[in-house]
Every structure is written in C-alpha cells, then in structure tokens.
Amino acid sequence: METLIGLLVAAPLLGAAVLLCGGRRLDRTGHWIGTALAAASFVLGAVLFADMLGREAEDRTLSQHVFSWIPVGGFQADVAFRLDQLSMTFVLLITGVGTLIHVYSIGYMEHDERRRRFFGYLNLFLAAMLLLVLADNYLLLYAGWEGVGLASYLLIGFWQHKPSAATAAKKAFIVNRVGDIGLSIAIMIMFTTFGTFAFSPVLESVGETSEGTATAIGLMLLLAACGKSAQVPLQSWLGDAMEGPTPVSALIHAATMVTAGVYLIVRSGAIFDAAPAAQTAVVTVGAVTLLFGAIVGCAKDDIKKALAGSTMSQIGYMVLAAGLGPIGYAFAIMHLVTHGFFKAGLFLGAGSVMHGMNDEVDMRRYGGLRKYMPITFATFGLGYLAIIGFPGLSGFFSKDKIIEAAFAKGGTEGWILGGAALLGAAITAFYMTRVMLMTFFGEERWRNAPTPSPKEPSVEPAAETRGEYEVPHPHESPRSMTIPMIVLAFGSVFAGGLFSWGEAFVHWLEPVVPFEHGHPPVSALTVTSATVVALLIGVGAAWLQYGRKPVPAVAPRGSLLTRAARRDLLQDDFNHVVLVKPGEYLTRGLVYLDHKVVDGAVNGTAAAVGGLSGRSRRIQNGYARSYAVSMFGGAAILVAATLLMRAV
C-alpha cells in the first residue's frame, strides 16, 4: 500500500511531462490523457482511502521513504511521503474536484488551440498540490508549495496574449513570493532549533522550545499561509487571478492553491498551540479577511470577481477556525472540503454562464438566465444555498460550527470573533443573493447593447469595447460541462450533513488533528438561530435592492464604500503607495548612486589614464635623434647621481 502513495503524485506529474513534452501530435488526445491521469490519481486515492478505513484509527498513518534527497552531514532532506487522515482528506478533495474540473475543461476549452498545454498545466497543478499535502517534511512541502505557485502562474497567465492576464499572473507570482519567504524562514528556524524539519520530530518537540521561537515560526508560517491563501495583507492577487480561464479559477479556489495555507496552519497546529501570540495573529487575519472579502464581493459586477471575493472571505473563515486551536482545526478542514464542493460548483456554473453569454462577465449584462440554462441554474442555485449556509446544506454545517467555535474562544475576543463571523455570514448571504438575482432573475438586460458608462471607466473594465453589439444566445452548456456541475452540486448538498453525522468528520481526523469541544458562552442553538437570522437579513437586504427593483444595466456611482469596494477596498492603491512607490524611489536612488558613484569612479579612472597616456604619447615622435637625447640625458643623470652619492 505504501508504494501507491508515490504513484498518487507520479500520475499527474507523468501527465504533465507527457503533455508538455509530447508536442503537437498529442493535440487531439492530450485532454483525454490529462483527464485519465487525474482520474487515475483519484482512483488510487480512493483505493488508499478504502484501505485506510479498513485499519484501526490509531495506525492509519502510512509513510513511504522514497529516497534521500540531500544528505549532507547533519542536514538530511528526504523525499518521504506521509499519508494520514488529514492528507487523505486533501488527496480526495484535490483529485476528486480536480478530475471533475478536468472533465469540465474538455468542453470549456474545446475551441482553444492550446488545450493540450492547458491540460498539462492542470496536471502539474494537481501534482504539485498532492506533493504539498503528502510531504513528510517541511522542505518537501516547500517544493510542492513552489510547484503550486509555478502552476498557478502558468494557468492564470494562460491567455498570455492579453496583457491583463500576463500582468495578473506576474502579480500572483510576486505576491506569493512574499509569502514564500515566510515559509523558507520558518523552515530555517526549524532547522536551527530542532536540527530537522520532518513533521513528527518538529511538532513533537515544539513544546520544549521557548515560546519566542514558536511564535517566530508561527508568524512566518502565517505569512506563508497569507500568501497562498490570499489573506490580508497578501490578498491582492486573488481578484486579478480571475484573468485565467474559469476552470483554473475553480481549481485555484476550490481544490488547490488557496487551501494550502489552511493545510499548513492545521498541519503545524502544535506550533500554534505553543505560541498564543501567533494564534491571535491567525484569528485576526482570518476575521479581517472574512469581512474584507465579503465587502469586496458585494460591490463587484464581474461575476468571477464577486466569487473571488467570496473565496477570500470563506478562506478567512477557515483561517479563523484554524487559529482557534483544537476547538477549530477540524472545522477549518471541514469547511474547506464543503467549500471545495460548492465553490468549484459555483465557478463552473459561472463559466457555464459565460460560455453561453459570449464570455461576458459583467452581471449587469445578465439577467433572467434561468429559463435558458436550467441545469446551470439548478446547480449554481444549490451551490448558492450551500455557501450562504442554508440550513441542511453543506455550508450550513461547517460554517455554523466555525461561528460556534469562534464564540467559544471565550472572553471579549470570543465575542468579537463570533460577531465578525456572524456579520460575515450576513454579508455572504447578501452578496451571493445579489449574484444569484442579477444573473438568473430579473429583466434580460443582455438584449440591449451596452450603453457606454459615463463614469470612471477604469474601475470596472468588464465589457470590452466592441464595434457592433452582438446579442448573445444563452444556451445550456455541453454535457461534459454540466455533469461535473451536477456531481459538485450533490457534494454541496450532502457533504456537510454526512460529515456532521455523529461528528464523523471530527472523529475521522482526531488521531492527527487534535480536537476538543468548545463551550460557547451561549447555547449552540442560540448561535445557530443567530446564524440563520443573519442569513435571512442578508438575503432580505439583497432582495430589496436587487430583486424588487430592476437592476440598472450600468453601474450607478454608488456610495463611498461601494466605490472603494469596487477598487478592492483600495488594496492596490495601498500597495502602490506603501510598497511600490518607495520601492521605485529606492531603485531610482540606487540607479543614481550607481551612475554617479560606482560608474563615476570607474569612468574617472579610465578618463585619467586616457588623458595621461594622451599626453605622454607625444613624447614618442618617431625621431631617432630625440630618443637619443633622452638616452644621453638619462645616462648623464645616472652618472651625476652616482658621482653625487660618492661625494656624500
């Protein structure tokens, strides 16, 4: 069984290698190879899962030592895998949702001539993410981490002929780099403190080190998680990452990439348990991000960007839960899995809508689409109900648990976190209802040509300027696209209930992820009712604004907050002023210094030597007699000097 673990990673990696090196002869079959290898990885995962279920809870952890990667004296880096309940959960999510997205992409990318390459990148993405969750030590995890960063760069910038996509890919890569620095520093601290970076020794002995060291490691890991999971302050790449093809967004937001940060925090739980300051930082980041993302999601008219805001917000919930310690770890992972289902479903639904609407992304150009795309409407609707936490659906169970755990943190902190989480739930209901109403209900706003927007055209560059307006013919997508959506809709509906049945999910994770029951200051029923009330308020507010009144086809100017949220709450302006400008000044200063001082010294020396030789070359005039004069003169001086020395 152990040997199968390596194959989990190897299958998609092989797919990536074959597809990317295979050349044009694979253009016709490439997508099938990619999908088959992703599916093979899923089947392997399922086999391992069945095998794992057959064993006792205590010895379900499998490990496989493949080879010594870098053995240098005391520095021992191994390629070793570890498959326990936590990695198993991720493996199934990554390969399962990943395979569905592969299937969907067959239809979605049908007319793209670089489809083979696209599938190669998708496989690379899966392989890197599997390496990340299966690694047995932080260094190998780091390798997977970087692989994910590379694959996301390639996929976000897949339509690189668009400058915006190329820029977005670069932005994602650079922002991720900032986080990666955190991870590498954390690994360095681990090595100097513990002499190793394998999971078990580090996590077992972290209690014996000083709290300061644990806090340092924890904060660095948090920085890493912020980068990959798009948490404040490293969140700015996520919205721009929508430039990639829609299946990529689904993959990034549901199965891979953004979940990596949550995985890292939960996996390193012991470190955070030993460092309360780092934990506080984690919950703060989570709470801020969940509100930040939710507010941004409310203002976006681009359907994918609204969903991106929602991802940021939902990951914020997970990070919040992961920062709560043993009362929250399991729920963070549970929400991650249910979110994987409904967010993948929502993104694939959004892709399906765009597919039928000439790639229009502006929701103000949608409206009344439910008649034309019933399957998309149904699956998107179920995903919608799940994400807002409609009682009985997946999101309800996982999100409600997180809110309860936030209250159970205790003290003022608990009330603040719980309140933020509740507020987030209300805003989530608001913006998701808004998306739903603007897309599938109301007038059919796409029938009329878009009127040029009078104000701030730079804010929402949604509709590209076209010469003639072509009225779209909304239609249902092909079966390769609808079937994955249907499967994901099933997950969105039932996963949460299944996981919560007798706390099955918590008990499944318990041997690896410590769990204890939180005790909220108010009864669980009260929290649940409050969640439902928040949900109803959100839905009601959205209906008042977007359901009862017709939606203007051109975005109104909006309040100050709306305008700020349309600009992602000024995140880019902030980065521009705080980071980019000083950076530019610094580089300009350095260039000036380089020109004036460094180059000045070098050029000055050269000019001095040049001038001197220009003057001294005049001595050499070609007249033999003048050379003879200097020889005689020299000889005379020598004789005179000798005589003088003798006299003295």
Place this chain on the structure above:
Amino acid sequence: MNPVNYLYLAALLFTIGASGVLLRRNAIVVFMSVELMLNAANLALVAFSRLHGNLDGQIIAFFTMVVAAAEVVVGLAIIVTIFRSRHSASVDDASLMKL
C-alpha cells in the same frame, strides 16, 4: 706620457661622437659618430687597463670591437635599404614609428 691624458682624449672623442649623433641628419654620418663613441669608450677602457695594471679593460675592448663589427654589418644594411626605398639617408625622414 701620463695615461690620464688618454682619458681626456677619450672624453673629447666621445663628446664629438655624441654631438654628431644628436646634431647630424645623414644616417651615414650618424653611424660614423656612433663608431667614434664606441672607439672613445675603447680608448678609455684600454687607458684604465693601463692605469690599474690589469688586463680586463683590454679584453672588454676586444669584445667591443667584435660587437661594433657586427653592428656595422647590420646597420649599413639597414641604411642601404632605407636609402633604396626612400631615396634619402636622412634619419628624420624615417620617422614613421610614432603615434
């Protein structure tokens, strides 16, 4: 006769030779002046040899003669070649070796 007088003579000859090298333009005359300087040096060497009572100076004078003979062969060859190509034996005309 006092051998020191030979030294005066040598110095005089050397000076005449040096002036010739520096002041004359004709390559043949310059060449002859060089010979004059060499012979002045020889005379000085022989005079010193006599003054100090050992033969080293005289031996070196023989060496000088051999070198001078060789130099004449090479030098005259060069001068003849230059004269053939430039139709002039002026040393100042052959001033191409400059920047």
